[in-house]
Amino acid sequence: MSATMRAAVCVRAGGPEVLELRELPVPAVRDGWSLVRVAGAGLNRSELRTRQGHSPTVRFPRVLGIECVGVVVASTDPAVPEGTTVAAVMGEMGRAYDGGYAEYALLPNATLMPVASTLPWDLLAALPETYLTAQGALDALGIERGGRLLIRGGTSSVGMAAAAIAAGYGVETAVTTRQAGKVDALTADHVVLDDGGSLREIWPDGPEYVLDLIGARTAVDSLRLVRRGGTVCVAGSLSGWLIQDFEPIAMIPSGTRLTAFHSETMKGRTDVLQRIVSEVESGVYRPNVDRVFDLEDIVAAHRYMEDDQATGKLVVTLRHE
CATH class of the missing domain: 3.40.50.720 (NAD(P)-binding Rossmann-like Domain)
Structure with missing residues (x-):
């Protein structure tokens, strides 16, 4: 694993252009937190409003993203060992600490929801x-x-x-x-x-x-x-x-x-998320993913969201070398 990672950083409040792709150090693991290699992150209007400056508790620069899916690569929780597929959502993710718009995210163990899934990453990222x-x-x-x-x-x-x-x-x-x-x-x-x-x-x-x-x-x-x-x-x-x-x-x-x-009240509800994943896999639910963007296109993704062009979910996927 490289010592650095690509991340979309919100450098200040403003339009989509304040999201800058930067090279940052991969976060160091600490007690109570585990490192996730992010495979995908859903985009949400709350992130748009934070970027616009409507979240007074958020301090910039900040890596936004209140949800992500990926694989645990360094764990401090025996219940979620390395190699586990997880989803994470809320818990001040992307607000009090850096979130899912990055190749790696250091996340509180309490936010991690292990899931068994055969879905492609872009579809799984659309769900949490x-x-x-x-x-x-x-x-x-x-x-x-x-x-x-x-x-x-x-x-x-x-x-x-x-x-x-x-x-x-x-x-x-x-x-x-x-x-x-x-x-x-x-x-x-x-x-x-x-x-x-x-x-x-x-x-x-x-x-x-x-x-x-x-x-x-x-x-x-x-x-x-x-x-x-x-x-x-x-x-x-x-x-x-x-x-x-x-x-x-x-x-x-x-x-x-x-x-x-x-x-926030659904944070950690692994049972509910697993049932949802199973319903999608069986075809009971058919999630509507409007468009999938690469992390490099995060500015265009936010502009698309802000212009209200989407019908359904927008997702960012991460390509790891």
């Missing part, structure tokens, strides 16, 4: 954050067979994963997009442009559940759309993190529930 978030959000909603589920932000990777998982629950699902050109890429019982009126035509009295992945801009509207007594779960930040002038008593209909899901 996206599918764990989708599963956790559906759990937070408490969906039950026979219900109706609206997913706002349906062309996002989490939206598409949630629709795939929800199909197995036997719920009637509607997914939305704000872009007419992306309608044909969506699979659900109902696919609509997110203009409010069309949603009322499908379900005049509203769905029992709304998974809102757009977030701040649409959360209050989702509370109006959901059936009285239903549940809205905000689990995305496509439109930002803060709801301006939010008045809970005035804006949450009586009896309706507003909850949220953060993927």
Whole structure:
């Protein structure tokens, strides 16, 4: 193993161009942490917002990346020996310490999830954050067979994963997009442009559940759309993190529930991730990977993400010499 590695470093807050490919020392292993040779990393909008400067706790320069998959090459945990295929997600990865945009990542043992997989690296890299978030959000909603589920932000990777998982629950699902050109890429019982009126035509009295992945801009509207007594779960930040002038008593209909899901709660859930991997291998879930980039193309990847061109997941793969 070389003493140095390639890494995409966010040198300051700004546009995609602040991501610079640099040669860095391979991190030294220390107690409680293990070294992973990164094979792939999913891209996430939270990384985009961090790069833009909207994460005040993050100090630059920083190697971003809140998730990755790869192989342990130096372990301090007997439960995850060298040679183990692992996924890692969250746990302040790419924020408090360097993350997955690098050939190697030194990660806390608590974040490592060993998985048995025959999937190619780019497909495996598309799963951890996206599918764990989708599963956790559906759990937070408490969906039950026979219900109706609206997913706002349906062309996002989490939206598409949630629709795939929800199909197995036997719920009637509607997914939305704000872009007419992306309608044909969506699979659900109902696919609509997110203009409010069309949603009322499908379900005049509203769905029992709304998974809102757009977030701040649409959360209050989702509370109006959901059936009285239903549940809205905000689990995305496509439109930002803060709801301006939010008045809970005035804006949450009586009896309706507003909850949220953060993927940090799924950190270390190896059992859930392994089940997801198995479902993908068997063809039950069909992840939508929109595009795979090389690490050298990280600027183009972030520009593609920022321009909202993707329908599904974006992945960066690492080529080791």
